[in-house]
Amino acid sequence: MINKVKQTAEEKYEQLKAALEGTNDQFDADLLDTSAPGEPIPSGARHPVSIMLNKIIGIFERIGFTVAEEREVETDWYNFTAMNTPEDHPARDMQDTFYVRNAPNMLLRPHTSSVQSRVMTTQKPPIRIIAPGRVYRNETISARSHCQFHQVEGLYVDEGVSFADMKQTLLYFAREMYGRDTNIRLRPSYFPFTEPSAEMDVYMGTSDEKSYRLTKGTGWLEVLGCGMVDPKVLENCGINPKKYTGFAFGIGIERSALQNYDISDIRYLFENDVRLMRQFGSAI
Numbered sequence: 222m223i224n225k226v227k228q229t230a231e232e233k234y235e236q237l238k239a240a241l242e243g244t245n246d247q248f249d250a251d252l253l254d255t256s257a258p259g260e261p262i263p264s265g266a267r268h269p270v271s272i273m274l275n276k277i278i279g280i281f282e283r284i285g286f287t288v289a290e291e292r293e294v295e296t297d298w299y300n301f302t303a304m305n306t307p308e309d310h311p312a313r314d315m316q317d318t319f320y321v322r323n324a325p326n327m328l329l330r331p332h333t334s335s336v337q338s339r340v341m342t343t344q345k346p347p348i349r350i351i352a353p354g355r356v357y358r359n360e361t362i363s364a365r366s367h368c369q370f371h372q373v374e375g376l377y378v379d380e381g382v383s384f385a386d387m388k389q390t391l392l393y394f395a396r397e398m399y400g401r402d403t404n405i406r407l408r409p410s411y412f413p414f415t416e417p418s419a420e421m422d423v424y425m426g427t428s429d430e431k432s433y434r435l436t437k438g439t440g441w442l443e444v445l446g447c448g449m450v451d452p453k454v455l456e457n458c459g460i461n462p463k464k465y466t467g468f469a470f471g472i473g474i475e476r477s478a479l480q481n482y483d484i485s486d487i488r489y490l491f492e493n494d495v496r497l498m499r500q501f502g503s504a505i
């Protein structure tokens with residue numbers, strides 16, 4: 222019986238082979254025009270937000286930071302309590318957070334700082350991460366602000382990490398991002414999870430019309446928030462603050478993308494209109 226099956230299969234095979242070879246002759250002769258131009262392959266384009274994110278990630282990867290990604294739906298503890306922002310802390314009002322209905326402890330993260338506590342509770346120092354991602358805030362949508370946008374968080378924790386290390390790292394970033402001669406300044410600020418806290422500005426000058434407009438005539442453009450990780454945050458995450466110190470920073474992406482590409486309205490970034498996207502076809 223097996224032999225019979227084998228024979229039938231062989232016959233069928235020879236039959237099909239002959240048929241195929243037959244059509245092949247036909248095909249070669251009639252259909253294949255080797256001088257015809259190739260079919261063009263349409264190339265895609267990256268979203269301007271992805272371009273900015275990739276650029277920033279590249280800059281920090283070159284000095285040993287690795288990418289950490291975390292959830293957008295977060296618990297109250299990782300987002301606020303661990304980050305030294307307990308319930309009733311006035312700083313909770315700094316961001317208008319979306320909470321999940323019927324789940325009072327769940328929220329859409331309003332900043333990527335929640336990745337700090339996620340990483341610090343699961344990894345031991347030295348920690349050197351960069352965390353890009355989407356964040357959500359209950360804000361009125363306008364040309365300048367949206368209820369969803371992107372941030373990149375940076376975190377460096379090890380023995381003996383100092384404010385000077387932070388300043389030098391951020392200066393390196395600013396020069397890679399905005400050009401070799403860029404100068405920065407750190408202005409005192411407040412965040413519950415860093416102490417001391419600062420905001421970093423880069424100097425753009427006022428010599429051309431665009432820099433004048435972007436910096437409102439001051440020459441300085443605000444780029445990011447940063448500071449030394451508050452010892453209380455380290456402790457909350459199970460890291461000994463007597464042994465370890467660290468710094469952290471958070472960079473908003475959309476604003477830089479708008480400035481960089483002269484896009485006038487943040488809403489364009491979320492409409493995915495191909496006419497906008499196509500203009501970034503050659504960018505990487």
Ligand code: PHE
Nearest residue numbers: 332334412446447469470471
């Ligand atoms: N999470 C802060 C914000 O969204 C930015 C920040 C990150 C500040 C890390 C200090 C350290 O505004």
